[in-house]
Amino acid sequence: MGTMPEDGTRTAAEDLNPDVDGSLPPASVDDAVRDAEERRWTPAKIAIWVAIALLGGVAWFMLAVVRGETVNAIWFVFASVCTYLIGYRFYSKVIERYLLKPDDRRATPAEYKADGKDYVRTDRNVLFGHHFAAIAGAGPLVGPVIAAQMGYLPGTIWIIIGVVLAGAVQDYLVMFFSMRRGGRSLGQMAREELGVIGGTAALVATLLIMVIIVAILALVVVNALGESPWGVFSVGMTIPIALFMGVYLRYLRPGKVMEVSIIGFVLLMAAIIGGGAVAGTEWGAAFFHLDKVTIAWGLIVYGFIAAILPVWLLLAPRDYLSTFMKIGVIAMLAVAIIVVRPEITVPAFSEFAGRENGPVFSGALFPFLFVTIACGALSGFHALISSGTTPKLIEKERQTRFIGYGGMLMESFVAIMALVAAISIDRGIYFAMNAPAALTGGTVETAAQWVNGLGLAGVNITPDVLAQTASNVGEESIVSRSGGAPTLAVGLAHIMQQFIGGTGMMAFWYHFAIMFEALFILTAVDAGTRVARFMLQDSIGNFAPRFKEASWRPGAWLCTAIMVGAWGAVLLMGVTDPLGGINTLFPLFGIANQLLAAIALAVCMAIAAKRGSFRYLWIVAVPLAFTAVVTITASIHKIFSSVPAVGYFANNAAFSKALADGKTSFGTAKTTAAMEAVVRNTMIQGWLSVVFVVLSIIVIITAVAATVKAFRNTTAGIPNLNNEDRPHPSRVYAPAGLIPTPAERELMAEWNKVPANMRAERAGHH
Amino acid sequence: MSAGAGFGGLLHPVAQALRGLAKYLQGVMGADAYRKYLEHHAAAGHGTPPMDERAFWRDRTDRQDTNPQGRCC
Numbered sequence: 152m153g154t155m156p157e158d159g160t161r162t163a164a165e166d167l168n169p170d171v172d173g174s175l176p177p178a179s180v181d182d183a184v185r186d187a188e189e190r191r192w193t194p195a196k197i198a199i200w201v202a203i204a205l206l207g208g209v210a211w212f213m214l215a216v217v218r219g220e221t222v223n224a225i226w227f228v229f230a231s232v233c234t235y236l237i238g239y240r241f242y243s244k245v246i247e248r249y250l251l252k253p254d255d256r257r258a259t260p261a262e263y264k265a266d267g268k269d270y271v272r273t274d275r276n277v278l279f280g281h282h283f284a285a286i287a288g289a290g291p292l293v294g295p296v297i298a299a300q301m302g303y304l305p306g307t308i309w310i311i312i313g314v315v316l317a318g319a320v321q322d323y324l325v326m327f328f329s330m331r332r333g334g335r336s337l338g339q340m341a342r343e344e345l346g347v348i349g350g351t352a353a354l355v356a357t358l359l360i361m362v363i364i365v366a367i368l369a370l371v372v373v374n375a376l377g378e379s380p381w382g383v384f385s386v387g388m389t390i391p392i393a394l395f396m397g398v399y400l401r402y403l404r405p406g407k408v409m410e411v412s413i414i415g416f417v418l419l420m421a422a423i424i425g426g427g428a429v430a431g432t433e434w435g436a437a438f439f440h441l442d443k444v445t446i447a448w449g450l451i452v453y454g455f456i457a458a459i460l461p462v463w464l465l466l467a468p469r470d471y472l473s474t475f476m477k478i479g480v481i482a483m484l485a486v487a488i489i490v491v492r493p494e495i496t497v498p499a500f501s502e503f504a505g506r507e508n509g510p511v512f513s514g515a516l517f518p519f520l521f522v523t524i525a526c527g528a529l530s531g532f533h534a535l536i537s538s539g540t541t542p543k544l545i546e547k548e549r550q551t552r553f554i555g556y557g558g559m560l561m562e563s564f565v566a567i568m569a570l571v572a573a574i575s576i577d578r579g580i581y582f583a584m585n586a587p588a589a590l591t592g593g594t595v596e597t598a599a600q601w602v603n604g605l606g607l608a609g610v611n612i613t614p615d616v617l618a619q620t621a622s623n624v625g626e627e628s629i630v631s632r633s634g635g636a637p638t639l640a641v642g643l644a645h646i647m648q649q650f651i652g653g654t655g656m657m658a659f660w661y662h663f664a665i666m667f668e669a670l671f672i673l674t675a676v677d678a679g680t681r682v683a684r685f686m687l688q689d690s691i692g693n694f695a696p697r698f699k700e701a702s703w704r705p706g707a708w709l710c711t712a713i714m715v716g717a718w719g720a721v722l723l724m725g726v727t728d729p730l731g732g733i734n735t736l737f738p739l740f741g742i743a744n745q746l747l748a749a750i751a752l753a754v755c756m757a758i759a760a761k762r763g764s765f766r767y768l769w770i771v772a773v774p775l776a777f778t779a780v781v782t783i784t785a786s787i788h789k790i791f792s793s794v795p796a797v798g799y800f801a802n803n804a805a806f807s808k809a810l811a812d813g814k815t816s817f818g819t820a821k822t823t824a825a826m827e828a829v830v831r832n833t834m835i836q837g838w839l840s841v842v843f844v845v846l847s848i849i850v851i852i853t854a855v856a857a858t859v860k861a862f863r864n865t866t867a868g869i870p871n872l873n874n875e876d877r878p879h880p881s882r883v884y885a886p887a888g889l890i891p892t893p894a895e896r897e898l899m900a901e902w903n904k905v906p907a908n909m910r911a912e913r914a915g916h917h
Numbered sequence: 918m919s920a921g922a923g924f925g926g927l928l929h930p931v932a933q934a935l936r937g938l939a940k941y942l943q944g945v946m947g948a949d950a951y952r953k954y955l956e957h958h959a960a961a962g963h964g965t966p967p968m969d970e971r972a973f974w975r976d977r978t979d980r981q982d983t984n985p986q987g988r989c990c
Contacts, residue, residue: 267956
């Protein structure tokens with residue numbers, strides 16, 4: 152690899168001579184000056200933080216204690232933002248000061264490996280946006296909606312507290328450690344730090360987890376588009392739009408990214424508006440009215456083709472479109488919530504908070520709420536983005552706190568806004584939309600009857616309301632549109648129409664929301680399939696070297712087919728599952744995502760231990776222990792629970808017995824074939840859960856072993872192996888956070904006086 | 918650039934802010950990649966001439982074919 156250190160025994164600061172070139176100002180603010188600045192509490196500074204703490208306290212009080220008949224959405228904004236600010240200013244500083252100890256005198260990979268292509272120093276604010284766009288997608292928009300079944304409070308607490316103590320910590324640590332290793336991936340770091348067994352288990356687990364995550368994201372899209380001609384048309388149009396943009400950028404006007412993104416955006420809006428017109432015609436309604444199985448097969452075929460097409464043709468242009476939409480949508484949602492400030496009537500804890508047979512997702516609050524909301528609180532998938540791409544672009548070491556920790560706080564805020572949007576709609580509509588058709592019966596009459604029969608406080612819904620809502624958003628029906636995306640879309644349409652356009656615009660906003668969720672998910676599906684394909688090729692390459700050649704077509708196609716086949720199979724299981732795919736499979740998504748987080752945190756713990764930071768190891772150990780307990784408990788429930796709705800094998804046994812008894816319909820399965828499908832699916836899902844949890848436990852055990860060994864070495868005075876790249880002195884300077892401090896400004900002014908030809912990256916000669 | 922200049926001094930800060938926003942968005946989308954490449958090329962003092970814009974973007978997406986970058990959920 153060429154990046155291994157020559158000598159494992161040195162420490163970071165020893166062979167780093169900051170004064171390589173006396174003509175340049177220092178590359179870092181003096182430690183003593185920064186310290187004094189941070190510890191100086193002026194009255195104004197104290198007043199600001201007291202105000203933030205008070206406002207946050209009042210907001211939490213309103214949400215958690217007062218819990219009036221209704222609660223205003225603005226309190227969610229204040230509670231979250233104030234907590235984030237305090238977490239960022241105080242807790243992330245503790246991590247920086249005592250655990251990571253970044254050193255601005257050290258050059259980042261973007262400086263010492265600068266190549267103008269992959270390793271490019273990037274302005275911290277730009278990189279913040281870039282990194283945020285890479286980590287945030289449909290996940291934080293979907294999980295909180297599904298978790299709203301239990302009331303607003305459990306989800307709100309987990310999203311806000313979870314991100315401060317776990318999610319943002321993981322992203323920050325992974326990014327920092329990867330940066331110190333020249334931008335190595337999580338898999339490579341696991342191999343180096345945990346050895347062959349731990350590293351291999353981490354690799355296989357990552358691969359399987361990606362399959363599950365892609366499959367369930369795809370399931371969300373299928374559920375949103377099933378029987379929706381408008382949605383199918385407008386989302387389908389993104390393919391020709393992206394192809395056009397790709398050709399435009401390659402042949403017509405290379406490099407005009409903004410221009411083509413604006414053209415693409417306009418075409419996208421036209422596709423949404425046109426979708427309404429097309430779905431209104433008889434042929435359009437007939438042609439684009441597809442059932443879920445057909446859409447699932449379409450998505451599988453699309454996934455395979457998209458993953459073998461060259462990046463410039465489909466993936467890159469759609470990524471531009473997706474980024475463009477992401478920034479716009481999130482800004483729009485934030486403004487709308489702050490301006491409209493909807494009143495929330497959902498209770499803090501719903502009737503389902505104390506039960507494990509909720510219609511939206513099955514399982515008790517602990518542990519299943521904590522896996523249902525993964526993205527937004529703690530998402531292991533981020534470890535794959537925070538290692539690799541972003542660390543190669545960071546300008547200064549101290550900026551990792553802003554980009555890594557801060558970026559994740561931003562995603563958490565998106566999750567809070569999604570939660571607010573989902574709970575701003577009537578609870579009766581919420582349950583009618585999110586329960587599987589097996590329960591609601593699929594028609595407005597049966598759905599209203601079922602919802603009213605649940606005995607929920609203050610819920611009394613009529614079939615007319617359900618029919619009216621469906622017609623407002625331009626859909627044939629909204630009953631049993633599970634998966635989270637349609638509910639969020641109704642919530643968003645509900646809020647946005649108060650802001651712009653009134654009821655007449657609801658259909659547009661609904662399909663706008665479906666469009667951007669589908670866009671984010673399709674991009675994640677594409678990119679996920681490609682990344683997984685390369686991981687598979689690399690693994691097979693250890694036995695058959697030909698597979699390591701990325702350009703060898705048969706190998707690439709075979710591995711793509713294997714990966715698409717794997718997620719496609721899980722997707723079809725979900726779509727045909729008579730119990731409702733989301734209800735049983737969504738927890739598996741969260742479990743997979745958080746097992747990956749456990750793996751990432753385990754690797755970070757081993758690294759931190761090898762650096763000798765034992766006093767502050769709890770910063771990593773606490774979230775690791777929590778996520779390990781949550782995911783392992785959830786897995787055990789899924790494997791051993793005797794409740795068929797929760798346990799895969801219990802369900803399997805129930806259906807097997809019914810088949811053996813000669814029944815032709817059982818529970819929600821109306822035919823023998825459907826019953827056999829349940830038996831098959833539950834067996835596969837059950838064994839997948841077993842494999843995941845075993846692999847993750849292996850990784851955690853090897854990480855604990857590495858930590859203990861590091862501790863013994865340290866007490867015995869034996870230096871631990873250091874896998875960081877050799878330090879290079881930095882010859883550039885930039886401030887660490889959003890707003891430069893006075894000392895940082897002073898140093899910037901000094902650097903601005905340096906003639907341009909001396910500031911440039913002469914470190915490039917190596 | 919003289920956008921907003923004709924509207925007197927009042928619109929000037931607005932135009933400036935909009936231009937700043939456009940520049941920021943370009944950075945986030947990666948639209949300024951070629952400019953940064955040229956800067957690096959000039960600063961590093963390579964003897965060879967830099968790639969032209971078309972070749973640069975071609976090379977960029979073609980390298981992504983063999984080095985895919987994840988997008989999160």
